[in-house]
Amino acid sequence: MQGNGKSTPTAPAACIDAETLAAWADGGLTKGEAAVVEVHLADCERCTSMLATFARTLPAAPATESLWKRWHLRWLVPIATAATVVSLYVLIPRQPPAQFATETSAPTAEAKSEALTGTLAVPQPAPPQAAQTREAKEQDTGPWLERSRRPQEQEKSADEKRADAAANAALRGSVTETVQIPPTAARELERAEGKLADAQKSEGFSPPVTAATPTPASPPVPAAAAPAPASPPASAAAAPPPAADASAFRANNAARARAPLASTVAESATTTTMFEVRSPNPMTRWRVVGAGLVERSTNGGAQWQRATLPESATLTGGSSPSPSICWLVGRSGSIYVTTNGLRFTRVAFVDRIDFVSIQAIDARRATVVTIDGRTMRTEDQGATWVRVAP
Amino acid sequence: MTRAPTGLLERTADREIVERLHRKARADRWSLPVEAFAVALEASARKAFAATPGTAPAPSAVEGRQLERYLDSLHVEDLALACACAQGSEPAWEHFIREFRPGLYRAANAIDPSGGSRDLADSLYGELFGLDVRDGERRSHFRYFHGRSSLATWLRAVLSQRHVDRLRTSRRQEPLPEDEAPGAIAAPSQDDDPNRARYVSVMRLAVTAAVAALAPRDRLRLRCYYAQDLTLLQIGRMLNESEATASRHLSRARKEIRGAVERDLSEKGMTDAEMADCFAAVVSDSAYLDVQNLLGTDMGSDPGSDPERKNVSPDRSKSKERSRAGQR
Numbered sequence: 001m002q003g004n005g006k007s008t009p010t011a012p013a014a015c016i017d018a019e020t021l022a023a024w025a026d027g028g029l030t031k032g033e034a035a036v037v038e039v040h041l042a043d044c045e046r047c048t049s050m051l052a053t054f055a056r057t058l059p060a061a062p063a064t065e066s067l068w069k070r071w072h073l074r075w076l077v078p079i080a081t082a083a084t085v086v087s088l089y090v091l092i093p094r095q096p097p098a099q100f101a102t103e104t105s106a107p108t109a110e111a112k113s114e115a116l117t118g119t120l121a122v123p124q125p126a127p128p129q130a131a132q133t134r135e136a137k138e139q140d141t142g143p144w145l146e147r148s149r150r151p152q153e154q155e156k157s158a159d160e161k162r163a164d165a166a167a168n169a170a171l172r173g174s175v176t177e178t179v180q181i182p183p184t185a186a187r188e189l190e191r192a193e194g195k196l197a198d199a200q201k202s203e204g205f206s207p208p209v210t211a212a213t214p215t216p217a218s219p220p221v222p223a224a225a226a227p228a229p230a231s232p233p234a235s236a237a238a239a240p241p242p243a244a245d246a247s248a249f250r251a252n253n254a255a256r257a258r259a260p261l262a263s264t265v266a267e268s269a270t271t272t273t274m275f276e277v278r279s280p281n282p283m284t285r286w287r288v289v290g291a292g293l294v295e296r297s298t299n300g301g302a303q304w305q306r307a308t309l310p311e312s313a314t315l316t317g318g319s320s321p322s323p324s325i326c327w328l329v330g331r332s333g334s335i336y337v338t339t340n341g342l343r344f345t346r347v348a349f350v351d352r353i354d355f356v357s358i359q360a361i362d363a364r365r366a367t368v369v370t371i372d373g374r375t376m377r378t379e380d381q382g383a384t385w386v387r388v389a390p
Numbered sequence: 391m392t393r394a395p396t397g398l399l400e401r402t403a404d405r406e407i408v409e410r411l412h413r414k415a416r417a418d419r420w421s422l423p424v425e426a427f428a429v430a431l432e433a434s435a436r437k438a439f440a441a442t443p444g445t446a447p448a449p450s451a452v453e454g455r456q457l458e459r460y461l462d463s464l465h466v467e468d469l470a471l472a473c474a475c476a477q478g479s480e481p482a483w484e485h486f487i488r489e490f491r492p493g494l495y496r497a498a499n500a501i502d503p504s505g506g507s508r509d510l511a512d513s514l515y516g517e518l519f520g521l522d523v524r525d526g527e528r529r530s531h532f533r534y535f536h537g538r539s540s541l542a543t544w545l546r547a548v549l550s551q552r553h554v555d556r557l558r559t560s561r562r563q564e565p566l567p568e569d570e571a572p573g574a575i576a577a578p579s580q581d582d583d584p585n586r587a588r589y590v591s592v593m594r595l596a597v598t599a600a601v602a603a604l605a606p607r608d609r610l611r612l613r614c615y616y617a618q619d620l621t622l623l624q625i626g627r628m629l630n631e632s633e634a635t636a637s638r639h640l641s642r643a644r645k646e647i648r649g650a651v652e653r654d655l656s657e658k659g660m661t662d663a664e665m666a667d668c669f670a671a672v673v674s675d676s677a678y679l680d681v682q683n684l685l686g687t688d689m690g691s692d693p694g695s696d697p698e699r700k701n702v703s704p705d706r707s708k709s710k711e712r713s714r715a716g717q718r
Contacts, residue, residue: 019544049558055625057550
């Protein structure tokens with residue numbers, strides 16, 4: 001065996017021993033002592049090797065401990081919990097928020113949408129004067145909307161214009177721009193409205209003048225007619241199908257017409273509720289009463305108004321992070337969201353799988369659980385989905 | 391084994407401290423007398439306050455408050471356990487075997503997963519038990535534990551020290567690689583670039599000076615990362631910083647080295663093209679600038695005696711440096 005010929009230097013007297021290394025690693029040295037040790041470790045090969053070997057024996061624990069797992073901070077947990085509870089108690093209003101209080105005095109766009117949708121879904125014998133006032137308000141809204149949207153329209157593509165117009169129709173209840181409505185849907189709508197008018201006439205009621213009355217200048221399009229013809233509007237369930245028996249339809253509408261406004265709007269309260277989705281404001285909630293049939297209440301369930309879904313889908317769960325936002329999930333990759341409380345739009349998903357539940361944070365962020373156990377999260381209203389580790 | 395009253399028990403104030411620490415250490419579990427615990431505390435204090443090796447002042451010479459602060463910082467529970475084990479307390483040994491012995495063997499496996507260090511753990515365990523009998527008295531290796539760290543950390547450090555010392559001893563007997571052997575390090579080829587040797591020499595000097603000018607912690611990180619092949623996580627845990635912080639410091643150190651080298655070359659009157667050639671010369675063949683040798687040899691150590699050469703892949707560290715240099 002041939003020696004390497006080089007004399008391996010013995011560890012100098014100043015080399016640190018195991019106890020010093022352990023004390024340095026455990027923080028048991030003073031600052032001065034630790035600095036001396038580090039200077040030596042930086043320059044001594046033998047001691048660096050010992051340090052490296054020692055480092056390899058470290059238990060496989062995480063390098064940094066979670067703030068809340070530090071024992072000396074655990075006393076903060078009950079305090080933080082109590083503070084959170086108090087904050088929630090203070091922040092969550094126990095009375096209807098201001099938007100509900102001002103609904104009668106100054107109708108918001110949402111309120112207008114609700115009024116129009118409700119009128120379309122269930123015709124009311126509203127007093128002509130009140131109806132005219134409402135119509136005047138709607139007509140006042142039209143030119144303003146038209147003016148405010150024109151500069152934006154110039155920057156958008158034709159498809160975006162159509163989508164925006166449809167959204168505006170649902171949101172405002174009055175469409176001032178030209179909206180491309182499928183001819184079949186328009187014909188069905190006219191036929192239904194004609195039958196509705198006939199039925200009301202036969203019962204002795206004059207048809208209410210509403211914003212939905214078509215005028216050549218600004219043909220209002222009901223929100224239910226905006227979606228594609230392939231998927232029947234949800235509110236069409238309130239209107240009779242073309243092939244329905246005319247007499248039964250008239251009788252049904254006559255009974256509706258006789259009822260007062262409140263009870264008529266709340267008529268669907270007697271229907272079977274599959275499940276309810278409650279917003280943080282207990283007065284606002286949504287309920288699913290059938291495949292693709294969703295209703296919203298803004299007065300704690302006393303009255304319900306039909307919301308619109310772009311298609312008929314079996315819904316299985318929902319989540320509402322605020323009184324105007326609601327997410328719904330269902331079968332076959334069905335995810336819908338509304339930001340005005342009444343008009344749901346489809347949210348894209350990666351595949352057509354059934355959903356079990358959803359938890360929404362706001363209008364853009366939500367987490368869904370699929371039937372095969374995956375948890376997926378989006379932060380851009382479905383544009384992208386990220387799988388969350390279980 | 392009962393000891394005579396020691397220096398720490400002579401003064402009333404010190405005796406109160408010892409008794410308080412005795413209670414804090416729950417030494418009653420091991421039936422450890424206060425006097426024996428005081429001996430261990432005094433030995434620890436003597437070693438800690440020794441100004442120079444071999445001159446250990448008596449604890450009474452140390453300011454009372456300073457001594458109390460030091461004694462309070464000790465891991466007295468582990469110190470009491472070690473003291474009790476050294477005295478042969480059965481309950482203490484049962485506790486040690488249950489709580490600490492598995493960690494000792496886990497550390498041995500971590501050092502050498504093939505089981506090569508298990509004999510070291512066995513040997514250490516035997517020494518802790520006190521197989522060494524001198525003058526009719528059993529001498530346990532626990533007497534070297536002074537409570538400045540936890541007992542588990544101390545055991546791992548002792549094991550690491552023995553492992554390194556054994557490797558260093560074994561490397562002295564290793565033959566040099568034959569010239570024909572596959573592992574022989576090939577000498578840099580004398581290629582057609584006459585300036586290459588000069589560039590390499592200049593670069594080596596410049597990089598050496600730049601590394602030497604770094605802060606000790608930065609040098610330590612470089613050593614651990616490039617020469618010892620530790621991961622950023624391991625380095626961070628040793629230096630009590632996060633993995634990201636360790637990475638950031640390493641990155642900064644590399645930039646400092648780069649800047650210092652460029653300044654050095656610039657001061658030597660090199661043009662930008664020549665500086666680029668210098669960097670290219672060491673990047674093209676990392677054998678010219680072995681970072682292991684750079685960090686190990688030029689700091690006063692022998693490059694051929696790297697005890698961790700078995701565990702460290704020189705190619706990897708070289709490739710690391712090469713990749714870093716190539717990124718610049």
